Amino acid sequence: MRGIADGRAVIVTGAGRGLGRAHALAFAAEGAKVLVNDLGVGLDGAPGAGSPAGRVVDEIRRAGGEAVAHHGDIATDEGAASLVTTALETYGRLDALVNNAGFLRDRMLVNLGEDDWDTVVRVHLKGHFLPLRHAAAHWRAEAKAGRTPIARVVNTSSGAGLLGAVGQGNYSAAKAGVLALTLVAAEELGPYGVQVNAIAPAARTRMTERTFARTMATPGTGFDAMAPENVSPLVVWLGCAASAGVTGRVFEVEGGRITVMEGWRRGPSADGGVRRTPSEAGRTARELLKDAEVPTAVYGAGQRIREARS
Template sequence: MTGIVEGRVVIVTGAGRGIGREHALAFAREGARVVVNDIGVGLDGSGSSGGPAEQVVAEIEAAGGSAVANTDDIADWAGAQRLVDTAVEKFGRLDVLVNNAGFLRDRMLVNMAEQEWDAVIRVHLKGHFATLRHAAAYWRAEAKAGRTPSARVINTSSGAGLLGSVGQGNYSAAKAGIAGLTVVAAAELARYGVTVNAIAPAARTRMTEQTFADDMAAPEDGFDAMAPENVSPLVVWLGSEESAKVTGRVFEVEGGQVSLAQAWRHGPSEDKGARWEPPELGPVVARLLERAPEPEPVYGA
């Protein structure tokens, strides 16, 4: 291994299983000290257990690495603060925050309950904001004290957040919000030595095992394109000091493919120079649509 993050202190949320677990192990292999956060809930957000986080810590330590478990709820304001404090108190500082934790409560919009909406928005979107807010406050204080950090935040969006996904209105909205939060945070935190990027991964985890059910068979060529560990190398690189010039970006990762997602952009326009009358706008909209590329289809549409 190259030790590309040797000595850096990294928080990974939702790191007890799936992609988060692979992130934690990958950072440790490259020399980072890792705070393994996982509340240990079920796929639907029920229950809690310290076991998953502790198991990952044991794996890291057995391989000669350094890690500590944390079971705080990242969407709880005080819990997110305790998570950041754990890194600083245990390892002396914080260099990288990887926001990964989440769960699903899929439902078509006409059947979705208020609680199903609120729960997913809380864990994904508020969970990203709460940890980011407390980490940012720490890094701002460091910068003001003359210790400008070389800090990194890697958020987790989704193809559902970039393009939409039928049956996942709550999840799609939360992940779209994370993409928007990423670009705002990148602009605001640059002055403190912090870069903020996001990934939109496609991999087989507890959350996606039904989606990728057809890909469960062992690959003939030995490369499992849906394996969660395929996502982690880019996350580790984004957490390194080498990525200092990359910020405010969203990367899609699937198998061996890495791509840069294109955000909303200003498109074709027509300016009358005065207020439009409603009957005038039908032909205007038609001309704008003719000049614009077709949007990517919503997943499942």
């Protein structure tokens, strides 16, 4: 197999199913050697049966590619360290990290338990930070030794992280954190030859099958807009040398559409040069809001709230 990822060693977390599986297969099809990480848990994070990572590895090998499975918990320091160590011991190098692992525990805020919060934030946010930290330590050491890498990180956020989603306060907060982490990492790791970007994908997976269950292939084209394989080409490109110069960016990806997302920017502003009273601050705020853009609605606004009350 030869392609734009030829010879690169790539880690994909949560790669046993859905988007992660599609990413791993796409990298392998472009010539990459892939470490397929998956803990093999259910949608709620509880232990599951079988080895989805092993099945993806078998699939890649049957197609003539190179892959190895990793079953560690990447939201622990030990698991994240072994993730990077396994790639280096197996392939002698590490060129890209795709942080993808996650699951859901959706609740309205008044029903959202502390464990539901902690577990989702742990896997999505800590599960991005720890692999990134261990990979970055390796790349920094390489750069300091005069072997500056062409390294890439692709983080996975969500529309919920960009706009929020009713019933997903924990998931939305974690995915928003991934975006901020991406921006910081891009700036800090740039001098070591590392580019860091994020995607906010929309695709049919175990986590979204209810949302996208009715989406069908476009008549006459065979194109399924919600297939996870639609997201992977951009991920592969971001994980390769071809994406040189692209860092600190967030891309929304859905079907055949790719959108560069533009984050918080300063809008209308007023500086009176003195401390205001609360009433004066309120009047100023209301005047500024007249010229400000109306925020984009949170995903599920209205409908989910009506359902919760019914």
